[in-house]
Amino acid sequence: MRANVMLKFVSNDPDQKQTPGSVNKLFRRIFEYIWQNKFIFLAALGIIFCLSILQIIIPQIARYSIDVVIPEKKVNLLPWIAAAILFVAILRGVLDFSRLYLMSLFGQKIVESIRNDLYQHIQKLSISFFDNQRTGDLMSRLAENVNAIGSLVSSDVSEILVDSLTVLAIVTYLFSADWQVALLLILTWPLQIYITQVFSKFIQGAYRDVEDQAAAINNQIQDTISNINAIKSFGNEKYEIDRFSEQSRNYAAVNIRAIRLWSIFVPTIDTINIIASLIVLVVGSWAVIAGRLTVGELTAFFAYTNQVSKPILRFSKMMNVVQKALVSSERIFAILDTEPEVKDRENAIDLTSVQGRMRFEAVDFAYNQGETVLHNFTLDIQPGMSVALVGSSGSGKSTIAKLAARFYDPQKGMIFIDDQDLRDISLDSLRSNLGIVSQETLLLYGTIRDNIAYGKLEATDAEIEAAAKAANAHDFIMGFPDGYNSIIGERGVKLSGGQRQRLAIARVLVKNPQFVILDEATSALDTESEKLIQESLSKLLKGRTSLVIAHRLSTIQNADLIVVLEGGKIIESGTHAELIAKGGRYSSLHNIQFTQKSTLPEQTEMIDTNQNKINQIQAIAELA
Numbered sequence: 256m257r258a259n260v261m262l263k264f265v266s267n268d269p270d271q272k273q274t275p276g277s278v279n280k281l282f283r284r285i286f287e288y289i290w291q292n293k294f295i296f297l298a299a300l301g302i303i304f305c306l307s308i309l310q311i312i313i314p315q316i317a318r319y320s321i322d323v324v325i326p327e328k329k330v331n332l333l334p335w336i337a338a339a340i341l342f343v344a345i346l347r348g349v350l351d352f353s354r355l356y357l358m359s360l361f362g363q364k365i366v367e368s369i370r371n372d373l374y375q376h377i378q379k380l381s382i383s384f385f386d387n388q389r390t391g392d393l394m395s396r397l398a399e400n401v402n403a404i405g406s407l408v409s410s411d412v413s414e415i416l417v418d419s420l421t422v423l424a425i426v427t428y429l430f431s432a433d434w435q436v437a438l439l440l441i442l443t444w445p446l447q448i449y450i451t452q453v454f455s456k457f458i459q460g461a462y463r464d465v466e467d468q469a470a471a472i473n474n475q476i477q478d479t480i481s482n483i484n485a486i487k488s489f490g491n492e493k494y495e496i497d498r499f500s501e502q503s504r505n506y507a508a509v510n511i512r513a514i515r516l517w518s519i520f521v522p523t524i525d526t527i528n529i530i531a532s533l534i535v536l537v538v539g540s541w542a543v544i545a546g547r548l549t550v551g552e553l554t555a556f557f558a559y560t561n562q563v564s565k566p567i568l569r570f571s572k573m574m575n576v577v578q579k580a581l582v583s584s585e586r587i588f589a590i591l592d593t594e595p596e597v598k599d600r601e602n603a604i605d606l607t608s609v610q611g612r613m614r615f616e617a618v619d620f621a622y623n624q625g626e627t628v629l630h631n632f633t634l635d636i637q638p639g640m641s642v643a644l645v646g647s648s649g650s651g652k653s654t655i656a657k658l659a660a661r662f663y664d665p666q667k668g669m670i671f672i673d674d675q676d677l678r679d680i681s682l683d684s685l686r687s688n689l690g691i692v693s694q695e696t697l698l699l700y701g702t703i704r705d706n707i708a709y710g711k712l713e714a715t716d717a718e719i720e721a722a723a724k725a726a727n728a729h730d731f732i733m734g735f736p737d738g739y740n741s742i743i744g745e746r747g748v749k750l751s752g753g754q755r756q757r758l759a760i761a762r763v764l765v766k767n768p769q770f771v772i773l774d775e776a777t778s779a780l781d782t783e784s785e786k787l788i789q790e791s792l793s794k795l796l797k798g799r800t801s802l803v804i805a806h807r808l809s810t811i812q813n814a815d816l817i818v819v820l821e822g823g824k825i826i827e828s829g830t831h832a833e834l835i836a837k838g839g840r841y842s843s844l845h846n847i848q849f850t851q852k853s854t855l856p857e858q859t860e861m862i863d864t865n866q867n868k869i870n871q872i873q874a875i876a877e878l879a
């Protein structure tokens with residue numbers, strides 16, 4: 256399944272060829288969004304139709320002046336003609352304003368629907384989906400790709416509709432006025448279309464490069480800003496600046512190439528249009544001399560020649576926009592079509608009263624096919640029990656926690672809450688009964704109050720304060736000038752590690768779940784913070800069923816059950832006393848950690864052999 260997801264996204268290469276079938280399907284799907292706003296669209300269409308009629312009327316007024324008013328010296332008609340031109344101009348202005356406004360409204364509504372659908376869907380997707388995604392890529396789908404569709408359906412579609420209707424109306428009129436001159440006018444069209452096609456192929460390629468480079472720059476900015484600590488700690492600022500300058504240079508180069516192509520293309524088409532005008536002038540003048548055309552008709556012909564040349568340029572520009580929008584919609588629908596791997600079953604039940612038992616029965620799990628992480632894992636956690644998972648790095652401790660939270664489903668075996676299969680429980684109700692304090696404390700940009708209330712959005716100030724007090728966080732919060740309203744920066748960067756952990760504990764306390772998953776922090780805190788955190792943790796775990804992923808054995812001696820894992824299998828389990836008495840793996844890990852603790856600098860000389868040191872380092876590395 257994961258492989259499929261990967262393939263799906265790899266296949267979103269913008270260079271991929273779109274088959275007519277896939278293009279039709281994309282248009283159909285975009286049309287579904289258009290149809291949701293059909294009234295605005297139809298109103299805009301009506302206006303567009305009126306605008307194309309007006310485009311024909313103005314040259315006709317000029318023709319009437321030249322052919323009738325001037326030769327017949329009908330001076331009294333001049334004010335009427337002026338009034339007619341003024342009226343048509345104002346009407347055109349009002350209609351154009353309405354068209355622009357309605358089409359922008361229409362585009363914005365479509366963009367809003369697609370963006371919301373996409374965000375909603377991304378929120379529903381399983382963790383496994385995010386394992387394979389780059390944040391920068393998802394962000395570009397939500398922002399640029401959605402806007403590309405918006406720009407197509409708003410301004411560009413309306414322009415192309417105005418253009419098409421205008422060209423159609425003009426050509427019909429010209430043929431009815433003088434088909435021979437009309438034919439000469441459109442004589443250059445095949446050449447213009449051919450040149451446009453050739454150029455658009457190059458221009459599209461150039462724009463693709465521009466997009467690729469823009470994406471590369473975005474990804475680099477996103478990567479480097481979110482990892483600024485790593486860059487600074489390695490002193491790699493210069494390296495990053497050089498890398499960025501190169502990307503920036505490449506970006507400028509592809510942009511310049513695209514502009515160069517446009518700069519050749521536009522004058523070429525202009526020159527052909529001038530040639531077309533010349534043909535119309537020469538042949539039209541000859542037709543006037545021969546008495547087949549009036550001077551006014553020739554003037555109108557000129558005006559129309561000008562009017563039809565603009566759409567041809569715009570059509571070529573449109574081809575780019577359509578291509579861009581198709582690529583964008585393909586990328587968007589690829590996400591919308593991705594089914595969440597973990598989702599509610601039909602008739603999923605809500606957990607109402609929870610006793611608090613959690614049971615794993617013969618669970619097998621692999622993130623990737625064939626790479627088993629857990630094998631035949633069985634564990635029965637009684638209500639209110641605290642179970643600690645111990646084992647070397649990669650033995651599967653966090654994976655068990657992720658399965659309990661149903662971030663993934665096991666391939667074999669079952670997990671139960673009380674007597675209910677986890678897969679039958681609605682995800683909302685499962686997660687509302689579950690609190691997770693993870694190793695890397697996940698705080699959001701905002702105030703301390705908002706971050707604690709994230710556990711229970713409707714929490715009152717009193718509840719938030721009570722939770723903060725229980726988590727030993729109240730005092731340090733009140734130490735900030737703005738107290739609970741202090742802004743803590745992105746990912747809580749303005750707090751110390753211990754403060755972040757206590758906020759995370761307060762957040763779960765305010766949620767008050769029956770089950771708690773605690774991924775213990777690996778880094779040791781100073782004794783004072785450690786004591787404060789241990790205190791708040793014992794309040795958090797009291798009376799709840801808990802699964803504690805332990806990295807330091809000193810913190811789990813009071814657990815009701817300690818499970819030792821190795822390679823995704825339980826190798827021993829029991830209480831601290833039982834496991835120590837047994838003298839197995841736990842006992843040896845404990846001895847090593849204990850020895851390590853007692854070998855503080857002043858006691859280092861007590862370690863008599865180098866082998867002892869090596870053992871300690873290995874054991875610490877395993878446990879971290």
Ligand SMILES: Nc1ncnc2c1ncn2[C@@H]1O[C@H](COP(=O)(O)OP(=O)(O)OP(=O)(O)O)[C@@H](O)[C@H]1O
Binds near residue numbers: 622647650654878
């Ligand atoms: N999202 C993932 N995709 C693929 N493999 C993963 C993923 N997460 C973990 N693994 C693999 O699963 C195995 C178990 O990882 P897990 O995180 O459960 O170990 P752990 O015991 O919690 O380790 P640690 O103590 O270092 O946190 C490891 O081999 C790891 O590489």
